[in-house]
Amino acid sequence: xxxxxxxxxxxxxxxxxxxxxxxxxxxxxxxxxxxxxxxxxxxxxxxxxxxxxxxxxxxxxxxxxxxxxxxxxxxxxxxxxxxxxxxxxxxxxxxxxxxxxxxxxxxxxxxxxxxxxxxxxxxxxxxxxxxxxxxxxxxxxxxxxxxxxxxxxxxxxxxxxxxxxxxxxxxxxxxxxxxxxxxxxxxxxxxxxxxxxxxxxxxxxxxxxxxxxxxxxxxxxxxxxxxxxxxxxxxxxxxxxxxxxxxxxxxxxxxxxxxxxxxxxxxxxxxxxxxxxxxxxxxxxxxxxxxxxxxxxxxxxxxxxxxxxxxxxxxxxxxxxxxxxxxxxxxxxxxxxxxxxxxxxxxxxxxxxxxxxxxxxxxxxxxxxxxxxxxxxxxx
Numbered sequence: 001x002x003x004x005x006x007x008x009x010x011x012x013x014x015x016x017x018x019x020x021x022x023x024x025x026x027x028x029x030x031x032x033x034x035x036x037x038x039x040x041x042x043x044x045x046x047x048x049x050x051x052x053x054x055x056x057x058x059x060x061x062x063x064x065x066x067x068x069x070x071x072x073x074x075x076x077x078x079x080x081x082x083x084x085x086x087x088x089x090x091x092x093x094x095x096x097x098x099x100x101x102x103x104x105x106x107x108x109x110x111x112x113x114x115x116x117x118x119x120x121x122x123x124x125x126x127x128x129x130x131x132x133x134x135x136x137x138x139x140x141x142x143x144x145x146x147x148x149x150x151x152x153x154x155x156x157x158x159x160x161x162x163x164x165x166x167x168x169x170x171x172x173x174x175x176x177x178x179x180x181x182x183x184x185x186x187x188x189x190x191x192x193x194x195x196x197x198x199x200x201x202x203x204x205x206x207x208x209x210x211x212x213x214x215x216x217x218x219x220x221x222x223x224x225x226x227x228x229x230x231x232x233x234x235x236x237x238x239x240x241x242x243x244x245x246x247x248x249x250x251x252x253x254x255x256x257x258x259x260x261x262x263x264x265x266x267x268x269x270x271x272x273x274x275x276x277x278x279x280x281x282x283x284x285x286x287x288x289x290x291x292x293x294x295x296x297x298x299x300x301x302x303x304x305x306x307x308x309x310x311x312x313x314x315x316x317x318x319x320x321x322x323x324x325x326x327x328x329x330x331x332x333x334x335x336x337x338x339x340x341x342x343x344x345x346x347x348x349x350x351x352x353x354x355x356x357x358x359x360x361x362x363x364x365x366x367x368x369x370x371x372x373x374x375x376x377x378x379x380x
Contacts, residue, residue: 056103062114092094100126135163182348218350
């Protein structure tokens with residue numbers, strides 16, 4: 001063979017070797033293609049899809065903003081690739097307890113109360129002890145729990161975002177039980193929570209998350225005009241309160257836990273889980289939502305308008321961390337703490353729980369249920 005033939009043979013062999021090496025390299029570096037997986041990913045064919053939380057909304061349709069919010073709620077859930085949310089509206093017969101229990105039974109991962117303080121109470125009643133968190137989109141007058149949890153007031157979409165992707169916090173729950181009443185006790189939420197008839201004599205537990213009260217505060221809530229509340233919001237309560245500035249001082253007997261019962265003359269007796277109210281008012285500065293205690297405030301005034309003026313000064317000062325211990329004040333607030341409270345009221349007086357008046361009562365008890373409810377709050 002001539003040297004030209006040998007050169008051609010060597011070139012052919014080298015070409016075959018180069019093609020073989022290229023094929024091996026391509027097989028090792030080419031992306032894997034599998035049916036049902038994204039190119040370039042490594043995942044087991046039978047790996048379950050990630051869980052997408054189911055959100056339920058218990059909405060009070062009587063609130064003017066609620067119908068318009070339904071479309072925004074659906075859009076917000078879709079934008080976060082969440083399943084179609086459950087939308088359950090309250091009724092006159094059931095203010096939200098049954099709807100909440102239905103949502104939990106259908107697998108809701110969070111239940112959002114879309115309404116006022118009454119809707120929040122009803123949803124909480126249905127969620128206590130379940131471990132399912134409660135979100136809040138406040139569109140009511142007082143929005144008491146939302147204020148104490150720093151949920152935005154007047155910005156439903158900001159509150160909705162917290163309900164969808166906030167963090168969970170465990171809080172205490174308060175229960176008030178009417179032992180004797182002067183007039184019929186009426187609480188749709190407590191009645192919806194059990195199977196007993198509305199006119200039963202069996203004592204019911206009435207849930208509260210913020211403050212229960214006897215006396216001036218309850219009478220003020222009872223007399224607040226609904227039309228005025230719709231126009232000016234929580235200021236309507238202060239307008240109603242003016243009519244009761246010269247109301248009677250209550251004769252009460254109060255027992256805290258296992259201590260001896262003590263008589264007390266008060267304008268109002270407050271039993272609270274937390275203490276922030278509308279208008280920047282803090283009635284219970286020591287109250288913490290998850291400390292396992294109820295905070296009690298005995299509020300009294302004498303001397304007419306002068307006593308109320310001094311009392312207002314006390315409230316403002318304690319709200320910024322200042323307390324005055326001057327003797328013989330004509331307007332004063334005395335604080336205590338307990339896990340159980342027993343109260344007797346001579347002649348009976350109005351009682352409210354989180355702004356819902358439940359009747360005129362002569363004897364009641366209240367207790368704390370530590371860590372009974374999970375709520376959705378903003379990330380710290």
